Amino acid sequence: xxxxxxxxxxxxxxxxxxxxxxxxxxxxxxxxxxxxxxxxxxxxxxxxxxxxxxxxxxxxxxxxxxxxxxxxxxxxxxxxxxxxxxxxxxxxxxxxxxxxxxxxxxxxxxxxxxxxxxxxxxxxxxxxxxxxxxxxxxxxxxxxxxxxxxxxxxxxxxxxxxxxxxxxxxxxxxxxxxxxxxxxxxxxxxxx
Amino acid sequence: xxxxxxxxxxxxxxxxxxxxxxxxxxxxxxxxxxxxxxxxxxxxxxxxxxxxxxxxxxxxxxxxxxxxxxxxxxxxxxxxxxxxxxxxxxxxxxxxxxxxxxxxxxxxxxxxxxxxxxxxxxxxxxxxxxxxxxxxxxxxxxxxxxxxxxxxxxxxxxxxxxxxxxxxxxxxxxxxxxxxxxxxxxxxxxxxxxxxxxxxxxxxxxxxxxxxxxxxxxxxxxxxxxxxxxxxxxxxxxxxxxxxxxxxxxxxxxxxxxxxxxxxxxxxxxxxxxxxxxxxxxxxxxxxxxxxxxxxxxxxxxxxxxxxxxxxxxxxxxxxxxxxxxxxxxxxxxxxxxxxxxxxxxxxxxxxxxxxxxxxxxxxxxxxxxxxxxxxxxxxxxxxxxxxxxxxxxxxxxxxxxxxxxxxxxxxxxxxxxxxxxxxxxxxxxxxxxxxxxxxxxxxxxxxxxxxxxxxxxxxxxxxxxxxxxxxxxxxxxxxxxxxxxxxxxxxxxxxxxxxxxxxxxxxxxxxxxxxxxxxxxxxxxxxxxxxxxxxxxxxxxxxxxxxxxxxxxxxxxxxxxxxxxxxxxxxxxxxxxxxxx
Numbered sequence: 041x042x043x044x045x046x047x048x049x050x051x052x053x054x055x056x057x058x059x060x061x062x063x064x065x066x067x068x069x070x071x072x073x074x075x076x077x078x079x080x081x082x083x084x085x086x087x088x089x090x091x092x093x094x095x096x097x098x099x100x101x102x103x104x105x106x107x108x109x110x111x112x113x114x115x116x117x118x119x120x121x122x123x124x125x126x127x128x129x130x131x132x133x134x135x136x137x138x139x140x141x142x143x144x145x146x147x148x149x150x151x152x153x154x155x156x157x158x159x160x161x162x163x164x165x166x167x168x169x170x171x172x173x174x175x176x177x178x179x180x181x182x183x184x185x186x187x188x189x190x191x192x193x194x195x196x197x198x199x200x201x202x203x204x205x206x207x208x209x210x211x212x213x214x215x216x217x218x219x220x221x222x223x224x225x226x227x228x229x230x231x232x
Numbered sequence: 233x234x235x236x237x238x239x240x241x242x243x244x245x246x247x248x249x250x251x252x253x254x255x256x257x258x259x260x261x262x263x264x265x266x267x268x269x270x271x272x273x274x275x276x277x278x279x280x281x282x283x284x285x286x287x288x289x290x291x292x293x294x295x296x297x298x299x300x301x302x303x304x305x306x307x308x309x310x311x312x313x314x315x316x317x318x319x320x321x322x323x324x325x326x327x328x329x330x331x332x333x334x335x336x337x338x339x340x341x342x343x344x345x346x347x348x349x350x351x352x353x354x355x356x357x358x359x360x361x362x363x364x365x366x367x368x369x370x371x372x373x374x375x376x377x378x379x380x381x382x383x384x385x386x387x388x389x390x391x392x393x394x395x396x397x398x399x400x401x402x403x404x405x406x407x408x409x410x411x412x413x414x415x416x417x418x419x420x421x422x423x424x425x426x427x428x429x430x431x432x433x434x435x436x437x438x439x440x441x442x443x444x445x446x447x448x449x450x451x452x453x454x455x456x457x458x459x460x461x462x463x464x465x466x467x468x469x470x471x472x473x474x475x476x477x478x479x480x481x482x483x484x485x486x487x488x489x490x491x492x493x494x495x496x497x498x499x500x501x502x503x504x505x506x507x508x509x510x511x512x513x514x515x516x517x518x519x520x521x522x523x524x525x526x527x528x529x530x531x532x533x534x535x536x537x538x539x540x541x542x543x544x545x546x547x548x549x550x551x552x553x554x555x556x557x558x559x560x561x562x563x564x565x566x567x568x569x570x571x572x573x574x575x576x577x578x579x580x581x582x583x584x585x586x587x588x589x590x591x592x593x594x595x596x597x598x599x600x601x602x603x604x605x606x607x608x609x610x611x612x613x614x615x616x617x618x619x620x621x622x623x624x625x626x627x628x629x630x631x632x633x634x635x636x637x638x639x640x641x642x643x644x645x646x647x648x649x650x651x652x653x654x655x656x657x658x659x660x661x662x663x664x665x666x667x668x669x670x671x672x673x674x675x676x677x678x679x680x681x682x683x684x685x686x687x688x689x690x691x692x693x694x695x696x697x698x699x700x701x702x703x704x705x706x707x708x709x710x711x712x713x714x715x716x717x718x719x720x721x722x723x724x725x726x727x728x729x730x731x732x733x734x735x736x737x738x739x740x741x742x743x744x745x746x747x748x749x750x751x752x753x754x755x756x757x758x759x760x761x762x763x764x765x766x767x768x769x770x771x772x773x774x775x776x777x778x779x780x781x782x783x784x785x786x787x788x789x790x791x792x793x794x795x796x797x798x799x800x801x802x803x804x805x806x807x808x809x810x811x812x813x814x
Contacts, residue, residue, distance in 0.1 A: 149769070157559065
């Protein structure tokens with residue numbers, strides 16, 4: 041079990057975390073790993089906080105990630121990264137999109153969006169990589185490629201072969217978007 | 233070929249491979265994708281039924297006709313389908329019949345966390361419980377052979393984590409199932425008392441034979457790790473236990489939840505010093521063990537409420553938990569909200585403004601109960617809004633009828649609101665029922681229903697005419713109103729509350745997420761006019777926020793529905809062009 045990697049993907053309902061988890065799960069299955077992906081459907085999709093689990097290795101039992109078990113936390117939004125920090129292993133990696141989205145209590149003026157979250161996560165010993173995925177996606181050609189930018193950044197932290205990912209993109213993306221997505225992946229992969 | 237399938241998709245694959253030809257279901261999280269995926273196979277006739285009872289009766293009829301048939305539902309759907317379920321247990325099958333029921337521990341998207349395993353015991357039916365997608369496919373196919381071998385419908389029990397987790401399935405070919413001929417046999421298929429009495433005896437004999445099968449079936453298996461500690465578990469909980477405890481304990485993995493084996497459990501208990509039964513929700517396996525004199529540890533250390541994880545098991549069994557940390561800050565909650573442009577928003581705003589008692593129902597619009605709309609007083613189950621409003625008005629009296637409404641979605645109304653509406657008409661309550669017609673089944677992810685004019689496969693079909701239906705059951709006042717038009721909606725609700733006789737208001741506007749719905753350009757706030765009064769916050773639109781004391785509309789989210797425009801006392805909200813011109 042020790043070789044099982046656990047990736048927790050979090051964001052806001054509607055941001056496309058499901059697609060990222062399927063891309064990741066598919067790539068790891070093609071690599072010959074046992075894979076489990078756990079998704080959230082239904083009520084919490086409506087603009088709520090969402091989490092998706094991806095686990096791969098020689099043999100994966102639980103589809104869930106418990107507190108302190110995630111090797112990598114891939115967050116599409118800052119507040120969600122902070123919310124799910126307890127799931128990260130001590131000294132684990134966080135790849136976080138710097139985008140901020142106000143939740144309803146903040147919108148309604150009943151709560152504050154906390155400041156300095158990136159530093160606060162680093163203070164807890166997490167290796168934080170914060171990237172402006174939206175700008176990089178736009179640089180690649182489409183704001184919709186935020187997903188692929190983040191997957192690129194994740195791929196590097198997982199220490200996986202870049203070629204697997206580029207092949208997965210070729211397989212899953214419509215032909216006319218392949219080059220744009222490859223570019224988005226590279227921008228994410230090389231983000232420091 | 234290997235595929236990474238959701239548990240639900242794997243069940244659908246099992247239906248295909250087992251040669252199933254008739255599927256009828258009502259959508260319900262977490263079961264919906266089974267039927268959606270089954271509908272993609274041209275070999276399977278597939279439909280959305282108006283409710284789970286109809287679905288199960290359709291599957292029963294298909295079994296009479298000799299086909300392998302299927303229906304799927306969420307746990308609370310089985311309450312609706314319980315009537316045919318109990319009697320089909322007596323009748324048995326011609327073609328194999330399987331019903332899948334998906335429980336929702338932790339209530340990710342449900343109103344209760346009832347344990348469906350009780351139904352298998354109560355209806356005396358075999359129930360299988362897979363623990364990953366490969367087993368979802370395998371157990372589905374096995375369920376059909378058991379159904380035909382033992383002359384019984386078979387229940388397939390899923391939970392959210394099994395239904396909505398992906399794992400690897402090696403695909404197989406479709407079996408060439410030869411449909412059975414129909415043979416008339418009233419003694420088997422007509423449950424008059426005279427025929428039902430001997431059938432009950434047969435059901436009890438069947439259970440004995442099923443227990444014998446359970447004793448030796450490979451789906452109930454011992455994994456002997458030479459430990460003095462034993463764990464009995466099934467479904468996703470087996471996976472959590474393997475994760476938390478590894479090879480430090482031995483396992484009895486249960487694949488058939490009902491009937492449970494007796495000798496196998498005794499044998500397993502004799503191999504170890506201590507037996508733990510780990511099960512989510514109720515103490516079904518534990519009670520069975522105790523009944524047969526096997527001493528086990530169960531609910532005295534494991535919770536009755538909520539979904540488990542590997543950490544639940546570690547914590548309850550005294551195994552060290554992984555280290556974890558958290559940020560030093562208050563993290564505001566992010567609850568689900570009605571989407572931008574949701575047609576329900578305007579209606580709930582009006583209901584709140586009029587300070588009405590709102591009898592609620594099941595769907596996206598149950599979110600109307602959340603602040604700041606806070607416009608819902610009760611919510612029980614599908615269809616209950618209408619009948620519970622009737623009861624409330626009978627109890628509180630004629631004055632209540634002027635200050636109360638029911639809200640129910642189009643799909644929920646078809647599911648089980650119609651009979652309740654008949655109760656209002658027949659038993660003369662002067663109630664006001666609002667049907668939220670958004671032209672789709674929204675909450676479960678856009679399924680067609682009998683009001684939409686399309687089948688599950690997208691073919692055009694007859695559509696229920698809600699206005700005619702309401703008139704036909706005896707409702708004198710039927711009005712249609714656009715919920716984006718707050719003034720008109722308020723006027724309509726006021727008039728119908730004041731009018732004599734029962735009323736139905738159809739609040740009609742398609743779900744803003746439907747692909748064919750055209751959106752207007754996003755609106756914006758003129759910062760020179762905005763006085764920061766927050767009047768526009770009353771509709772709880774996620775696109776509106778406060779920046780530097782002024783309202784601001786997020787261009788990427790706003791769909792230009794215009795509901796907020798009417799709330800602004802300073803006319804500060806408008807289209808890009810309007811704001812520029814003003």
